[in-house]
Amino acid sequence: MVIAMRDTLITSERLVLMAPRRADFEDWSSIRTASRSHLEPWEPRWPTDANSKADWTRRLRAWTVAWKEGRAYVFLIRRVSDNALVGGASLTHVRAWPASSASLGYWLGADFEGQGYMREAVSTLCGWAFGRLGLWRIEAGTLAENDRSRQVLESVGFTEEGYARAYLEIAGERRDHVLFGLVRPQNHG
Secondary structure, three states, X not given: OOOOOOOOEEEXXXXXXXXXXXXXXXXXXXXXXXXXXXXXXXXOOOOOOOXXXXXXXXXXXXXXXXXXXXXXXXXXXXXXXXXXXXXXXXXXXXXXXXXXXXXXXXXXXXXXXXXXXXXXXXXXXXXXXXXXXXXXXXXXXXXXXXXXXXXXXXXXXXEEEEEEEEEEEEOOEEEEEEEEEEEOOOOOO
16 A cells, blocks of 8 residues: 555644655754754664754655655654644554554654653554554554653553563663554454
């Protein structure tokens, strides 16, 4: 199934999730730069040219190819009230039948924490993935000490499924993660 990247808007009460566009560079670079110390402990090591136009161009190119191939769907999250960029969310490692699953990732700008935006975005994105992509399962991992991320996942219905040693490279080191899964509700087509 091919889903048009440009035409995909996923809306909730306060947010709109949309595929990144060239025109989003300034907002993306600004929020990521302002939130760097907040984000770096939870993400893979940032490139030396992080948040630059070159970094954005590389990312946008990779995201576009992955989207067209149905392997990943990356979204920026904007607030409906003022169009402010608050963060991003993605479905990566999308696997077709019989797995019909994907991995969830997300980030939120430091100034937007504690307002329920990520819970709302993750819930909305998962609903879209089950309905539009026909997925049956969404997986996510978080560092054990990332209480906020755990709360987001649990509030949306994810359940803890295990512990993976050296799961991902985070801030330059292989780190263990707590693994979570969400299975499509029975009433979702």
